[in-house]
Amino acid sequence: MITGAHSIIYSTDPEADRAFLRDVLKLTHIDIGDGWLIFGLPPAEVAVHPSEKNDVQEFYLMCDDIQAFGTEMDRHGIELTPVKDEGWGVMTAVILPGGGKLGVYEPRHARPDPMG
Numbered sequence: 048m049i050t051g052a053h054s055i056i057y058s059t060d061p062e063a064d065r066a067f068l069r070d071v072l073k074l075t076h077i078d079i080g081d082g083w084l085i086f087g088l089p090p091a092e093v094a095v096h097p098s099e100k101n102d103v104q105e106f107y108l109m110c111d112d113i114q115a116f117g118t119e120m121d122r123h124g125i126e127l128t129p130v131k132d133e134g135w136g137v138m139t140a141v142i143l144p145g146g147g148k149l150g151v152y153e154p155r156h157a158r159p160d161p162m163g
Contacts, residue, residue, distance in 0.1 A: 060145030090161035
């Protein structure tokens with residue numbers, strides 16, 4: 048029934064942010080026309096958290112080693128927010144070239160098997 052997930056990052060400078068995803072994170076991608084890139088992602092998961100309101104979603108990338116990730120971003124001149132240990136994981140956010148933030152964390156929680 049469900050075959051995948053499509054996430055969207057809104058940006059005031061989409062070309063710069065697309066270049067970051069393509070050239071720095073090296074995500075696979077296709078150009079569907081006029082430089083409009085759609086990026087592949089590794090296996091994903093979704094969780095439901097309690098909230099006082101509906102229609103709130105968040106998007107994070109996950110990595111195996113947040114320190115190594117930070118070192119790689121430094122090498123590319125990409126700024127990160129301070130690393131925080133949240134218990135369930137260690138997280139930061141990438142400051143995208145377009146000015147937005149993209150959360151990245153090293154999970155410590157159990158992870159489900161990807162759908163087949």
